[in-house]
Amino acid sequence: MADAVSIDDVRRVAALARLGVTDETATALVRDLNTILQHMAVLGDVNVGSPMPADETRQEIRLREDRIGSIPLALPLEAFAAEMRDGFFVVPRLASHEGAEPAG
Amino acid sequence: MTSSAADLSSQIRSGEQSARDIAKAALARAAVADERDRLNIFLARTDRFAIERAARVDADPESRENALLCGVPYALKDNIAVSGLQLTCGSRILHGYQSPYSATVVERMNTAGAILIGKTNLDEFAMGSSTENSAFGPTRNPLAPHLVPGGSSGGSAAAVAAGIVPIALGSETGGSVRQPAAFCGVVGVKPTYGRVSRSGLVAFGSSLDQVGVFATNVADAATTLRVIAGRDDRDATSVDLPVPDYAASASDSLDGVVIGRPREYFPPDLDPRIADLCDRALEHLRARGATVRDVSLPHTALAVPVYYILAPAEASSNLARFDGVRYGMRLTGAGLEGMYEATRSNGFGPEVTRRIVLGTYVLSAGYYDAYYRKAMNVRTLIARDFTKVFASGVNALFTPTTPTTAFPIGAKTDPYEMYLSDIFTCTANLAGIPALSLPIGRAGGLPVGGQLMCAHFDEARMFAIAGGLEFALGGAAHT
Numbered sequence: 001m002a003d004a005v006s007i008d009d010v011r012r013v014a015a016l017a018r019l020g021v022t023d024e025t026a027t028a029l030v031r032d033l034n035t036i037l038q039h040m041a042v043l044g045d046v047n048v049g050s051p052m053p054a055d056e057t058r059q060e061i062r063l064r065e066d067r068i069g070s071i072p073l074a075l076p077l078e079a080f081a082a083e084m085r086d087g088f089f090v091v092p093r094l095a096s097h098e099g100a101e102p103a104g
Numbered sequence: 105m106t107s108s109a110a111d112l113s114s115q116i117r118s119g120e121q122s123a124r125d126i127a128k129a130a131l132a133r134a135a136v137a138d139e140r141d142r143l144n145i146f147l148a149r150t151d152r153f154a155i156e157r158a159a160r161v162d163a164d165p166e167s168r169e170n171a172l173l174c175g176v177p178y179a180l181k182d183n184i185a186v187s188g189l190q191l192t193c194g195s196r197i198l199h200g201y202q203s204p205y206s207a208t209v210v211e212r213m214n215t216a217g218a219i220l221i222g223k224t225n226l227d228e229f230a231m232g233s234s235t236e237n238s239a240f241g242p243t244r245n246p247l248a249p250h251l252v253p254g255g256s257s258g259g260s261a262a263a264v265a266a267g268i269v270p271i272a273l274g275s276e277t278g279g280s281v282r283q284p285a286a287f288c289g290v291v292g293v294k295p296t297y298g299r300v301s302r303s304g305l306v307a308f309g310s311s312l313d314q315v316g317v318f319a320t321n322v323a324d325a326a327t328t329l330r331v332i333a334g335r336d337d338r339d340a341t342s343v344d345l346p347v348p349d350y351a352a353s354a355s356d357s358l359d360g361v362v363i364g365r366p367r368e369y370f371p372p373d374l375d376p377r378i379a380d381l382c383d384r385a386l387e388h389l390r391a392r393g394a395t396v397r398d399v400s401l402p403h404t405a406l407a408v409p410v411y412y413i414l415a416p417a418e419a420s421s422n423l424a425r426f427d428g429v430r431y432g433m434r435l436t437g438a439g440l441e442g443m444y445e446a447t448r449s450n451g452f453g454p455e456v457t458r459r460i461v462l463g464t465y466v467l468s469a470g471y472y473d474a475y476y477r478k479a480m481n482v483r484t485l486i487a488r489d490f491t492k493v494f495a496s497g498v499n500a501l502f503t504p505t506t507p508t509t510a511f512p513i514g515a516k517t518d519p520y521e522m523y524l525s526d527i528f529t530c531t532a533n534l535a536g537i538p539a540l541s542l543p544i545g546r547a548g549g550l551p552v553g554g555q556l557m558c559a560h561f562d563e564a565r566m567f568a569i570a571g572g573l574e575f576a577l578g579g580a581a582h583t
Contacts, residue, residue: 005465009465010461012468013461013464013465013468014461014464016464016468017420017424017448017460017461017464018424018427018441018444018445018448019445019448019449019452019457019460019461020437020445020446020448020449021449021457025457028454029457029458029461032458032519033458033461033462033465035518035519035520036412036462036519036520036523037475039408039409039412039520040409040412040413040475040479042405042406042409043406043409043410043413043475043478043479043482044474044478046406046478046481046482046485048478048481048482048484048485052480052481052484053480053481053484054477054480054481054484055477055481058473058477063469063472065469066468066469068441
């Protein structure tokens, strides 16, 4: 099993999960995760034999990189819109928009 | 105490009582429980909705003919969707959200004539064993208000235990129906994985989740499961197998039935009062013709570590959808990522945050194989333990449902200590088998649950054994 969880680990994982954590919360999570994972260490000693279903599917699973932010699109954003301005899609003006500030 | 679902249904069908009067009485009991007794069972009561539906049942004698739960009031855990009603999951993050559709189980309860009277409190997103993790405050155990009702379906268990409704629906991921059923002295059922549609149940751990049933007695639980079970095109994991009349099997003789007593569920440090009540129950099963055999499920001790890797891993993925864009609450932050973080950090409570971080950690690079894949492999070993025991001729396993009786509100502050509440229940979820808790007596004045576990889709036998045991112990009112 892995080494003890650090406060940097908690901050990295929280960011991956799109959770902002205060210093106080991060410190509490370090304590809690290390306590919980100590109890999981027993699994490291289990000889599961082979082959196991999860090992077989593991060969087929392509894991994506741990990265914060949106998953990149196959096509650039502009490819989805007829017209773009300042990073926004330009859409036809609707009657219900009457009274709104005119775009650009 | 309210009448059984079977009695109420029969009285309404015969015209002896009106569905409207019964619904009004249940709503009045719910109001007393929460407003006078401060039990905090309901997150929403559906007074107008219930009275209107009850009036429709009263107005249509033909629809009453074959309605299995004709006019029976019931309560629903607030992580199951009803069109036009709130769906909080006990969380701030779903503030203001209303479901645009109803869960399949709700539609089936409607078709059977059941009347929804309210949505019940729960641990946030069903993560907990005490109903203390709700953003709306803890539910109190109706039998002893300083104690927890168990969780995460504590509100539904309490609604039945308080005599407000004879039946309720909850959800199970690691014991969230059976454990509160044991703490509140009622019957709780987790069906086989795939027996009941999860369409409209907010996902927590998708390889583990099932909708479950609470009732005051085994026969009502059997009827309710019959109503909600069966294939549903809206849930690809629901299985297309016939649904038996479970209630019809509930009083069969136990001649020829082999009950396994797994030694790992009776550790030396088990509360001797709980062990004694289990032994007494096993004696009753023997007296009704069953054979009791000592068996072993050698990987049982690994179940809690496995469960608390897999369930948070699945939760971290399932709860990614609550981002401030699609559902409920939205807080502003710096840019889109800042909005996500602000909404999720403020919307989720401490236990949900803990599990999301834990689940993300065990799925992250460098830890996936050490934790997640290892846990998946050990899960297979746990499931194989059950397969081997049932293949050896054992028809059902009997164990305590929980290692303790209900504990005081606020007593457990160490997360892992709380997780151990699931030690005897999460194995059935990991193996996907059906399991049932029924009251087998009292220890120190508090209810104790006995658990039956059977092979996949063998619910009919599980109800038959449970019905026999309930009868031998003196009926549903014996506790």
